[in-house]
Amino acid sequence: xxxxxxxxxxxxxxxxxxxxxxxxxxxxxxxxxxxxxxxxxxxxxxxxxxxxxxxxxxxxxxxxxxxxxxxxxxxxxxxxxxxxxxxxxxxxxxxxxxxxxxxxxxxxxxxxxxxxxxxxxxxxxxxxxxxxxxxxxxxxxxxxxxxxxxxxxxxxxxxxxxxxxxxxxxxxxxxxxxxxxxxxxxxxxxxxxxxxxxxxxxxxxxxxxxxxxxxxxxxxxxxxxxxxxxxxxxxxxxxxxxxxxxxxxxxxxxxxxxxxxxxxxxxxxxxx
Amino acid sequence: xxxxxxxxxxxxxxxxxxxxxxxxxxxxxxxxxxxxxxxxxxxxxxxxxxxxxxxxxxxxxxxxxxxxxxxxxxxxxxxxxxxxxxxxxxxxxxxxxxxxxxxxxxxxxxxxxxxxxxxxxxxxxxxxxxxxxxxxxxxxxxxxxxxxxxxxxxxxxxxxxxxxxxxxxxxxxxxxxxxxxxxxxxxxxxxxxxxxxxxxxxxxxxxxxxxxxxxxxxxxxxxxxxxxxxxxxxxxxxxxxxxxxxxxxxxxxxxxxxxxxxxxxxxxxxxxxxxxxxxxxxxxxxxxxxxxxxxxxxxxxxxxxxxxxxxxxxxxxxxxxx
Numbered sequence: 001x002x003x004x005x006x007x008x009x010x011x012x013x014x015x016x017x018x019x020x021x022x023x024x025x026x027x028x029x030x031x032x033x034x035x036x037x038x039x040x041x042x043x044x045x046x047x048x049x050x051x052x053x054x055x056x057x058x059x060x061x062x063x064x065x066x067x068x069x070x071x072x073x074x075x076x077x078x079x080x081x082x083x084x085x086x087x088x089x090x091x092x093x094x095x096x097x098x099x100x101x102x103x104x105x106x107x108x109x110x111x112x113x114x115x116x117x118x119x120x121x122x123x124x125x126x127x128x129x130x131x132x133x134x135x136x137x138x139x140x141x142x143x144x145x146x147x148x149x150x151x152x153x154x155x156x157x158x159x160x161x162x163x164x165x166x167x168x169x170x171x172x173x174x175x176x177x178x179x180x181x182x183x184x185x186x187x188x189x190x191x192x193x194x195x196x197x198x199x200x201x202x203x204x205x206x207x208x209x210x211x212x213x214x215x216x217x218x219x220x221x222x223x224x225x226x227x228x229x230x231x232x233x234x235x236x237x238x239x240x241x242x243x244x245x246x247x248x249x250x251x252x253x254x255x256x257x258x259x260x261x262x263x264x265x266x267x268x269x270x271x272x
Numbered sequence: 273x274x275x276x277x278x279x280x281x282x283x284x285x286x287x288x289x290x291x292x293x294x295x296x297x298x299x300x301x302x303x304x305x306x307x308x309x310x311x312x313x314x315x316x317x318x319x320x321x322x323x324x325x326x327x328x329x330x331x332x333x334x335x336x337x338x339x340x341x342x343x344x345x346x347x348x349x350x351x352x353x354x355x356x357x358x359x360x361x362x363x364x365x366x367x368x369x370x371x372x373x374x375x376x377x378x379x380x381x382x383x384x385x386x387x388x389x390x391x392x393x394x395x396x397x398x399x400x401x402x403x404x405x406x407x408x409x410x411x412x413x414x415x416x417x418x419x420x421x422x423x424x425x426x427x428x429x430x431x432x433x434x435x436x437x438x439x440x441x442x443x444x445x446x447x448x449x450x451x452x453x454x455x456x457x458x459x460x461x462x463x464x465x466x467x468x469x470x471x472x473x474x475x476x477x478x479x480x481x482x483x484x485x486x487x488x489x490x491x492x493x494x495x496x497x498x499x500x501x502x503x504x505x506x507x508x509x510x511x512x513x514x515x516x517x518x519x520x521x522x523x524x525x526x527x528x529x530x531x532x533x534x535x536x537x538x539x540x541x542x543x544x545x546x547x548x549x550x551x552x553x554x555x556x557x558x559x560x561x562x563x564x565x566x567x568x569x570x571x572x573x574x575x576x577x578x579x580x581x582x583x584x585x586x587x588x589x590x591x592x593x594x
Contacts, residue, residue, distance in 0.1 A: 125345020
């Protein structure tokens, strides 16, 4: 896929995130917009996973620890052909498998997530199984910076380094905002890089909206042989919609029709 | 029907030890058998396992939430994963991981709660698990069981290894005599085992409390002419309701016995089913009452709360008005 095609994907995904959140009347808008470029590059460039190989034990695994931003995952999985996009018309509807967090009822979803601090330990176990079986698959997990205070993350960070899981890549969507306010004010976890470095991880920073930089970063995995890799992706909550960017209320705000029209207009103007 | 008195066979092993030897047998021919421990291989009798199969044991350190999360990941990748930790920590500290990463995500981890109930005796309530049945019964997609003797333990481990559903098993530390030597009395999850039969009363017990129920049945037979059924209801969930209906029809009273809070465990599970089924005969739940648990050894705590041959005999006579 060309750079231009990838860039168009990101715009298309943002349009769909808003479309289905508006339709459902619910969703985690800001965080889905902050992590969507990362998901774009993972699913369209880096991950060895597709509807065809999803049952293969050799596929790469993606576990979304920040499960609340499921709309980003759903629009990407639909685009990759894991299920028809029209399924998303049932998002958050009675008896729909497309609920407000990822579940394995949806084709393409690896683990049921939603409670924070769970993705990394599961990813560690999955990566450990690959090492035991001498299989070459890799395990990725996407975390929010707001979920870092969960102690289970740090327990798993120790285990990942202890077992030298260089087939594991954790990505932090560092949009620096959580539901109460700036992450630095709620519970400051900076400097994240120094903490993970001291835990035995190899850490890299990247602009989480720079598609080329994201590709280059994932191309370098593992960053260091014998160490788990951490990508701190610096992102903007609500990215791509001027009135949503860095505005706390869009954590799970749903656009009204006027706002939705304005957002689509901005995204339309961004098309290359 | 005459009660069968089962002879006690002291010197049989603690269930925990049988758990370990059975797992070693399985691991010898199956590289996918994996044990995950939280600095608990000693108390789990797993030191020999670790020496024989160093590539099949994962040490997490003292971090139970991570233990269960990692176990879920291993299981999702096809490993027959036994997550072993003291029942008190496994089912409280890691409850959310059990609920989400194991049960809800349907990762078939075998959760092994060691030194369960009040096995740790005088170490106190931090180390007791009197809540595990109650907490785990309310979680969908999880088998909950407490094997009573060495036979049930061996069978439970062998069957758990190949079962595709998440499961929680709890074991204690004391020597457990065989409940019966009848080879036809098989073990299957979800099917209670009838150890003795009698029409006056039924003891429905689980785990290490089946033995005192048998002792009470023997004392009731020899001293009072009361004939008691004794059931090893090893599986708390799914509960063997077919057997419950049979017992309700055939016996004049029911006493449940468990090494667990009287809230939310085997007794309340039976009571709930029987009440809705229309049962209206004498019924009593014996377990640990809702109070600051008395201090002492496991045996002393059992005796204090009447989970003993003598205590259960007294309860039975009282319930029967004798």
